[in-house]
Amino acid sequence: MFKSIFLSGLISVLLTGCSVVSPSGLIAAARLDPLETDPSDISIAVGVPEVLRLADADAQLFFGFAPDGANTPPPVGTTVPLTVSTETESLTPNAGQRIYVFGFGTSEAAHLTALQDRIGALKDRGLTGTGTLSVGITGGCLTGTLTDGLPVATWIQTSSDGAFVSLTRPTDFLDTLPDQERLQLIERLQPC
Numbered sequence: 001m002f003k004s005i006f007l008s009g010l011i012s013v014l015l016t017g018c019s020v021v022s023p024s025g026l027i028a029a030a031r032l033d034p035l036e037t038d039p040s041d042i043s044i045a046v047g048v049p050e051v052l053r054l055a056d057a058d059a060q061l062f063f064g065f066a067p068d069g070a071n072t073p074p075p076v077g078t079t080v081p082l083t084v085s086t087e088t089e090s091l092t093p094n095a096g097q098r099i100y101v102f103g104f105g106t107s108e109a110a111h112l113t114a115l116q117d118r119i120g121a122l123k124d125r126g127l128t129g130t131g132t133l134s135v136g137i138t139g140g141c142l143t144g145t146l147t148d149g150l151p152v153a154t155w156i157q158t159s160s161d162g163a164f165v166s167l168t169r170p171t172d173f174l175d176t177l178p179d180q181e182r183l184q185l186i187e188r189l190q191p192c
Helices: 002-017 023-031 106-124 179-188
Strands: 043-049 059-067 076-081 083-086 097-103 129-137 151-157 165-172
Touching: 043 059, 043 129, 059 106, 076 106, 097 151
Parallel strands: none
Antiparallel strands: 043 097, 043 151, 059 076, 059 129, 083 097, 151 165
8 A cells, every 4th residue: 555655654754854753743644645635734833942033945845755676767756945834822832942833835835736646646557665754944043042952843734624743752953964964054044
């Protein structure tokens, strides 16, 4: 079944690419139908230190699929910038944390829908593979000093009337990046 194959890839990327996946995050990922969920129904919440201010495109989402085996089509994927959509009262920040809620602009949602169609076409050909979903911080500005690295937590909401579900627990995002990417991100985090 494509959904279960996709889920195993989703979980592996969340474990290695951003943070430790929460049990509720595993359940939320299992319920997410990657090919049928309308991107405009998905919201991503990102918890960061309160001294970090995020704006449009300071976080991004990668969504992709890599077919298994030799002599298969190349992997498909897209990275889209996230757009700050609203504050949320349904999530309570921890002390020293600020939570931003992101959605997708019209163009970005169209890119994700096109990718869903491409993955669906691969699935229709009987191909199996590994799906990936990751959220990353790409910029922002600082109102103070990051004293404990850059702990990031994520939540997902897959319908406008649904609750946010924890995907990942706070983990230092800087520790997950290769040295060069970590240095580049630190350089981009300038005072506001």
